[in-house]
Every structure is written in C-alpha cells, then in structure tokens.
Amino acid sequence: MLHFELDTQSALPAYRQLMDQLKYYTASGALGxxxxxxxxxxxxxxxxxNPTTVVKAYxxxxxxxxxxxxxxxxxxxxxxxxxxxxxxxxxxxxxxxxRLAVEAAQMSAEPELVLQLVQEELEALRNGEAK
Amino acid sequence: MLHFELDTQSALPAYRQLMDQLKYYTASGALGxxxxxxxxxxxxxxxxxNPTTVVKAYxxxxxxxxxxxxxxxxxxxxxxxxxxxxxxxxxxxxxxxxRLAVEAAQMSAEPELVLQLVQEELEALRNGEAK
Amino acid sequence: MLHFELDTQSALPAYRQLMDQLKYYTASGALGxxxxxxxxxxxxxxxxxNPTTVVKAYxxxxxxxxxxxxxxxxxxxxxxxxxxxxxxxxxxxxxxxxRLAVEAAQMSAEPELVLQLVQEELEALRNGEAK
Amino acid sequence: MLHFELDTQSALPAYRQLMDQLKYYTASGALGxxxxxxxxxxxxxxxxxNPTTVVKAYxxxxxxxxxxxxxxxxxxxxxxxxxxxxxxxxxxxxxxxxRLAVEAAQMSAEPELVLQLVQEELEALRNGEAK
DNA sequence: GTGGTCTAGACCACT
DNA sequence: GTGGTCTAGACCACG
Numbered sequence: 001m002l003h004f005e006l007d008t009q010s011a012l013p014a015y016r017q018l019m020d021q022l023k024y025y026t027a028s029g030a031l032g033x034x035x036x037x038x039x040x041x042x043x044x045x046x047x048x049x050n051p052t053t054v055v056k057a058y059x060x061x062x063x064x065x066x067x068x069x070x071x072x073x074x075x076x077x078x079x080x081x082x083x084x085x086x087x088x089x090x091x092x093x094x095x096x097x098x099r100l101a102v103e104a105a106q107m108s109a110e111p112e113l114v115l116q117l118v119q120e121e122l123e124a125l126r127n128g129e130a131k
Numbered sequence: 132m133l134h135f136e137l138d139t140q141s142a143l144p145a146y147r148q149l150m151d152q153l154k155y156y157t158a159s160g161a162l163g164x165x166x167x168x169x170x171x172x173x174x175x176x177x178x179x180x181n182p183t184t185v186v187k188a189y190x191x192x193x194x195x196x197x198x199x200x201x202x203x204x205x206x207x208x209x210x211x212x213x214x215x216x217x218x219x220x221x222x223x224x225x226x227x228x229x230r231l232a233v234e235a236a237q238m239s240a241e242p243e244l245v246l247q248l249v250q251e252e253l254e255a256l257r258n259g260e261a262k
Numbered sequence: 263m264l265h266f267e268l269d270t271q272s273a274l275p276a277y278r279q280l281m282d283q284l285k286y287y288t289a290s291g292a293l294g295x296x297x298x299x300x301x302x303x304x305x306x307x308x309x310x311x312n313p314t315t316v317v318k319a320y321x322x323x324x325x326x327x328x329x330x331x332x333x334x335x336x337x338x339x340x341x342x343x344x345x346x347x348x349x350x351x352x353x354x355x356x357x358x359x360x361r362l363a364v365e366a367a368q369m370s371a372e373p374e375l376v377l378q379l380v381q382e383e384l385e386a387l388r389n390g391e392a393k
Numbered sequence: 394m395l396h397f398e399l400d401t402q403s404a405l406p407a408y409r410q411l412m413d414q415l416k417y418y419t420a421s422g423a424l425g426x427x428x429x430x431x432x433x434x435x436x437x438x439x440x441x442x443n444p445t446t447v448v449k450a451y452x453x454x455x456x457x458x459x460x461x462x463x464x465x466x467x468x469x470x471x472x473x474x475x476x477x478x479x480x481x482x483x484x485x486x487x488x489x490x491x492r493l494a495v496e497a498a499q500m501s502a503e504p505e506l507v508l509q510l511v512q513e514e515l516e517a518l519r520n521g522e523a524k
Numbered sequence: 525g526t527g528g529t530c531t532a533g534a535c536c537a538c539t
Numbered sequence: 540g541t542g543g544t545c546t547a548g549a550c551c552a553c554g
Binding site for chain 2: 094
C-alpha cells in the first residue's frame with residue numbers, strides 16, 4: 001500500500017507535490033503499467049484536499065502520458081508510456097541538466113557536490129527506496 | 132563588466148533570478164564588499180523588466196544583509212555579505228537533483244548518461260559565458 | 263478587434279470552445295506571434311463565464327505551446343511555436359485524418375464528400391475568413 | 394460475421410461508438426431489416442465493456458427507431474431503420490473537417506499533404522478490415 | 525460508483 | 540493590475 005502525503009509548508013503547490021509523488025512511485029517501480037490509482041475522491045480524502053486539486057494533478061499527468069483516465073471506471077497508469085527517440089531523450093535531459101547546473105552556479109555550489117547529489121538520488125531510485 | 136540576464140522560461144520569478152545572480156557574483160568574488168551596483172533603472176533596462184521588480188530584489192537582499200542602499204547615492208554591497216549556510220544549500224540542491232533523477236528514470240535513461248550530461252553542462256558554464 | 267463568443271447549446275465544454283476559437287484565430291493569421299490576449303478576467307467577463315474556466319483554456323494552450331503566460335504581466339501568443347519534424351508532423355496528421363475517416367465511415371458518408379469538406383475548410387482558413 | 398470493436402483512445406464514449414457502428418452496418422447494408430443483433434451479454438463480452446453500456450446503446454437506438462427489442466426473444470433491426478438526414482451528416486462532418494484543417498494550419502502543413510493523408514486513410518478503410 | 529466541467533469567491537505571488 | 544492556486548459545492552455524463 002502506497003503512502004501519499006502533502007507538506008503544507010512546502011513552497012510547491014499541492015497538485016505539484018502529488019504529481020511528484022506519483023512520478024516518483026512510477027520511476028522507482030512501486031507503481032507499474034496498468035495499475036489503478038486511488039479514485040479522485042479517495043485521494044482527496046487521503047490528502048485532505050479538494051477533489052478538484054487531485055483532478056488537476058491527474059489531468060496534468062494524463063497530458064504527460066503517465067496516466068490514462070477512463071470515464072466512469074477509474075484512473076490507471078499508462079500501459080505503454082510514449083517512448084521518445086534517443087536524440088529527443090538526450091536533449092530533454094540536457095535541458096534539465098542545464099537548469100540544474102545554472103541553479104547550482106547561482107548558488108555558487110561546487111560542481112563535485114552537484115554530481116554527488118545527482119548520483120545519490122539516482123541510486124536511491126534504483127534501489128527502490130520509498131520516498 | 133558584469134553580465135545580467137533573465138531566463139523567461141525558468142520557473143523561478145524574475146526578482147528571484149536577479150537575487151541569485153547577485154549572490155553568485157558576490158560568492159564568486161566578481162563583486163566585492165563596497166562595490167556599487169547598477170541603479171534600479173539601469174538594471175531594469177538591462178533586464179527588460181519593470182523597475183519595481185528590481186526594487187523587490189534589492190530590498191529583499193537588503194533584508195538579508197547582502198546589500199546596503201544609501202539614499203540619494205546608490206546601492207552597494209555590504210562589507211560582510213551574508214553567505215547561505217552549507218546545509219541549506221545542500222538540501223535545496225538535493226531537491227532539484229532528485230527531480231532530475233526522477234524524470235530521467237521515467238524516461239528510462241541510463242544513470243551514466245544523466246551524470247555525463249550534468250557534468251558537461253557544469254563545465255560549459257564554468258568555461259563559457261559569464262552568465 | 264477579435265470576437266469571442268460561446269455557444270451554450272454546444273456539446274463541447276466552454277473551455278474547449280475557447281481553445282478552438284483561439285487556435286482558429288492563430289491558424290488563420292488573425293492572431294500573430296507575440297500578440298497579447300485579453301486578460302483572464304477580461305475574457306471571463308466577455309464570455310460571461312467564471313475566470314477559472316478561462317484559466318483552464320489558457321493553461322491547456324500553454325501546454326500545447328500555443329501560448330505563454332507571464333506572471334503579473336499577461337498572456338501572449340508564443341513567439342516561436344515548437345516545430346515538430348516532418349516525420350512527426352506527418353504521423354500526427356495521419357492519426358487525425360484516420361479519426362476523421364473512421365467517423366465518416368461510421369456515418370456512412372461518401373469519401374468524396376469528406377474530401378470536399380476538408381478542402382473547403384482548408385481554403386476558408388487560407389483566405390483568412392473570420393469564423 | 395460482423396466485427397465490433399471499440400477504440401479506447403477515442404474521445405467518443407463507448408456507447409456512442411457502438412451506436413455509430415450499428416448505424417454504419419445498417420446504412421451499408423451489412424445489417425438488414427429484421428436481422429437479429431448479438432445479445433447484450435454477448436456484445437458486452439465482445440467489446441469488453443460493462444453490459445449496462447450495451448444496454449444504453451441499444452435503448453438509445455430503440456428510441457431513434459433503428460432497433461426493436463422483443464421481450465424474452467432478442468433485439469432486432471427495425472423494418473425501416475431511420476437514416477440520418479444528409480444535412481445533419483454534412484454539418485457534423487464539416488465540424489470535424491474544420492478541426493483537422495485548423496490543426497494542420499497550426500502545424501503549417503501543406504493543404505496538399507492534408508488532403509492526401511485523408512484520402513489515403515479513406516481508402517485504407519474501404520479496402521481494409523471491416524471496422 | 526466513476527471522471528469531467530463549472531461556479532463563486534477567496535488568497536497569494538509577481539510586475 | 541496581472542496570473543496561479545485552492546476551496547466548497549454543484550451538476551452532468553459514463554459504466
């Protein structure tokens with residue numbers, strides 16, 4: 001059974017936090033293709049937020065191809081998440097990596113620290129550690 | 132001559148990006164104690180933003196003890212600018228690193244590729260343009 | 263001055279109708295890159311809908327790369343809408359064409375009629391007829 | 394033997410797709426007056442949907458005068474099935490054709506390409522599988 | 525029961 | 540002023 005929880009202190013909006021948790025669970029393998037997610041209302045009760053907030057998170061993830069919602073049935077993880085070409089993948093990742101590098105530079109962080117943190121997080125994911 | 136530029140694509144608001152850049156120049160030594168900063172109007176023209184946006188960044192940094200504004204004279208770096216604590220820095224970066232890791236895992240990218248791209252972007256920044 | 267109006271009788275939801283109108287105006291050239299759109303509240307008053315409904319249409323279009331919203335400034339048409347490769351373009355269009363063909367077949371429409379209607383609509387767009 | 398299949402990707406609800414397919418077979422002559430339709434349960438198994446979904450499609454078509462259900466016997470095509478008016482058909486299709494044209498123009502695709510793709514898909518349907 | 529849309533109104537952050 | 544988020548509650552369509 002997966003655990004969902006929001007940090008009301010966080011600067012990130014609630015729907016964004018939920019998206020991140022769901023992405024994290026799929027990336028770590030805790031959630032697999034075809035799995036059914038808690039219904040909008042159930043998730044809303046769990047997180048103690050308004051159902052429309054959950055709707056927002058779910059529809060965003062549907063646009064990203066992570067979820068599929070079936071009217072009157074439920075919300076499910078996509079069976080076959082769209083696979084971009086290796087070239088697209090590389091460029092999308094490079095863009096994100098550039099952002100991280102810029103932000104690190106703006107904080108005047110050592111490059112070694114940045115690399116170390118990324119590596120730690122990659123390993124944490126691979127080992128399937130729950131967030 | 133220092134270079135200031137905003138990324139309109141960034142998720143961070145304009146005033147926050149300006150704050151980060153000023154902190155970065157301070158931390159890297161490009162700006163030293165007592166140095167004078169561009170006036171609000173000059174900076175606003177440079178960044179092509181509303182002057183009130185620059186005001187917000189400057190006053191925020193003044194509250195943090197990084198800047199001092201002398202009425203009718205200009206805005207100057209404090210004698211002993213405050214540095215962010217290493218612990219805060221580390222956690223802020225870890226947050227961003229985790230997000231990169233999650234997105235990479237969702238695209239089922241090899242960890243080696245991710246690390247390589249981050250390293251390349253860090254080096255590009257160090258060798259490349261001032262920004 | 264552009265005209266925006268909703269059909270309350272339509273089966274399509276309000277936010278979808280607004281999206282379609284904006285897309286139509288950009289496709290026909292009535293709206294160009296960088297143009298500013300009516301603010302959320304102004305548009306909401308014009309269409310006599312709730313502001314959140316306009317928000318939904320605008321954010322959807324932003325995801326599609328048609329719009330860019332700048333916090334505290336306004337909503338603008340994208341300067342350089344993302345251009346897919348010729349191959350992607352072809353496949354995306356083929357998929358949409360396939361849908362049209364299936365629906366036409368389910369209605370037992372003559373292929374000639376379908377082609378004629380598509381041609382008419384393409385020409386109407388090219389001639390910049392207002393909807 | 395007739396072929397029934399649903400497209401879970403389609404924007405149209407399941408019961409609407411089933412209605413369209415039955416109308417199509419009627420219009421094309423594959424189904425004639427008095428012919429017996431698969432039972433609700435059989436159809437539901439075939440389409441892998443909830444039986445209530447089939448019920449909805451059947452009763453809807455009964456209201457339209459296309460079907461007749463004989464209690465305890467089965468569901469049959471009416472002697473003189475209603476045909477959609479040519480005008481309704483034309484406008485419904487024009488709506489869909491316009492949407493295709495708008496999307497194509499937004500991708501700045503050549504009109505010739507659009508027409509070619511539509512033609513290819515229409516032919517593929519005509520020659521290809523029964524669906 | 526499920527998801528999808530909409531309203532009225534609030535509060536926040538940014539410019 | 541601008542856009543962004545959230546609530547509370549309603550109504551509809553689908554299965």
